[in-house]
Amino acid sequence: MTSTVDRARFDSLSPVEGLGGLGRPPADAFLSVRDLQVHFPTDDGLVRSVDGLSFDVARGRTLGIVGESGSGKSVTSMSVMGLHKPGTVRMSGSILLDGQELVGADSDTVRALRGKRMAMIFQDPLSAMHPFYTVGHQIVEAYRVHHNVSRAVAYKHAIDMLGRVGIPQPRSRVDDYPHQFSGGMRQRAMIAMALSCDPELLIADEPTTALDVTVQAQILDLIRDLQAEFSSAVILITHDLGVVAELADDILVMYAGRAVEYSAAEQIFERPQQPYTWGLLASMPRMDRARTERLRPIPGTPPSLITVPSGCPFHPRCAYADLTEGLSRTQRPPFREVLADHHIACHLTSAQRRDIWDNEIRETL
């Protein structure tokens, strides 16, 4: 349900800064994030984990959020879920879930949405499940928070869900404890738990990072199949470009708490526009390359989120920062549309980017 009040709020925001360069949320967006700022005051200073982030996810679509550790991917997902500890965080901007504003919303309101309309899968399924409760108990609990049904009904539902995520003999495995499951099975059970209330938004935070390589593909396939079945919006958070290549319709590349590139997945892989994205793609191992060819890591390390570099936060590591006549050092690049539905944050002109792409990047990727 889209409330007119919330829509009006967008109109009052300035089109460039207020909407984070993305404009008003499209009509089909289930989740719309605009100019999200998530800051944590600490003894060492203000940690700007997310600093002006905007994106949309529609039902049935998958958005891949990619970035190095500390780029603000997980903080973003925790903000959408409302999982930050109150009092430790300063949030501003807008998170609209089906037209409902979540930033500044009452904690009980967000809690009621959590698990029901939006659910989350975590990185390490062993530590993310309670060791003292059976898998079934934990799914029953998730279901009964939002559905007023008896234990027996919820238990049947738990068995049903375990079957749907491909756990063999769900009728007996439902009474097992998490430690009796294998890693892949546990992640399947986590997915069953997350999907038990049929959420319209599923956030998967590094869902395959803690798993065996052989199991990773199975879990990704499962997420894809279930998305088709439940037609939910999916946010896939990962540092692994291979994972997003597999699943994502759209890709958002994050750096130092900001979006640096945002477009359709095929566009990002075929015609990336931003130097950081170029660096990410170059550092990814490829099956179709000779083994003698070395991976090219991005030089330097991700910046501190307390003292973020001035101007473009990537400029100290960027090979092309000198081409912008000092702009990269002094001015924050606006997040702007450079091609149809293709946004980047970069001071390079389109002529410069085309030139660099044609002469230096294209054949190396």
Added chain:
Amino acid sequence: MIRRVIGAIILLFIVSAVVFAIFFLVPRIGGASVDDLASRYVGKSAGAEQIHQTAIRLGFTDPIWVQYGRFVKGIVAGADYNYGAGIEHCPAPCLGYSFLTQNPVLPDLLDRLPVTISLASGAAFLWLLGGVATGVLSALRRGSVLDRTTMGIALAGVSLPIFFTGLLSLSIFSYGLGWTAPGGANPMDASTPWDWAYRLLLPWITLAFLYAAAYARLTRAGMLETMNEDYIRTARAKGLRERDVVVKHGLRAALTPILTIFGLDLGLLLGGAILTETTFSLPGIGQYAVQAVTNNDLPKVLGVTLLGAAFIIVANLVVDLLYAVVDPRVRAS
């Protein structure tokens, strides 16, 4: 399981043998004769001949292993004693007779046990409830005034000895305000359960305060740890109410190690809450132990030691079994 029970019995024998050895061998190493030992159990005016007769009667003249064998035989098969007033049979399990008063030890112990059980169980209930609740609240409001105040009180609680807090509370609440029973009131003589609780109230609170302080700190530390676990985040992500997140997920995990220590503490206390019983003049096992030691009354010391050891061993067993109940990961392995 059977192996553990056999192990426990062997352990009890070792404990009793050690007490036996300390009692007999240490004075002998110090150069004391058998008669010196026996002189403690006769009147001040007794002559050397009388003392020697007592030494023979108490069996001190026999080699120590014969004496120990007699003690063990008494437990297994019962024993006959003659303290001058004819032969008395002490049925198995016989812990012997007091050297001083000639009272059989076991009935004395059983007589006093209800007092100690009343004291320990009531206090345990209070400290578990109070300590855990305080610890949880402190952890949830870490750094707040409430947290710092309770942790300050808890620090005082673990540092202040019972004979200080006990006497202080006695003088204020019993003799000053008249709210609670004065010391020396035997709770087993109470006519109503209400009166029983009234007599025990101050000892309960005093003893519970000491333990509650430790349990509050323990619970707080445990909660701070578990509330940072990933599964807490999962519980929140499901949309559970914060109260359920804290109690069903956080406390449930933090409680496991607390339960272990609780079992051992309770076992230890059932063997006699020496300081509390002495401070409040409660006729329990602890008070009996103090009398036994001050009088050098070996059979009583042995009896108390064995009872205490038995409680600790049983508590250990129960804790291990409980652990498998509360932590399913233990069950599997």
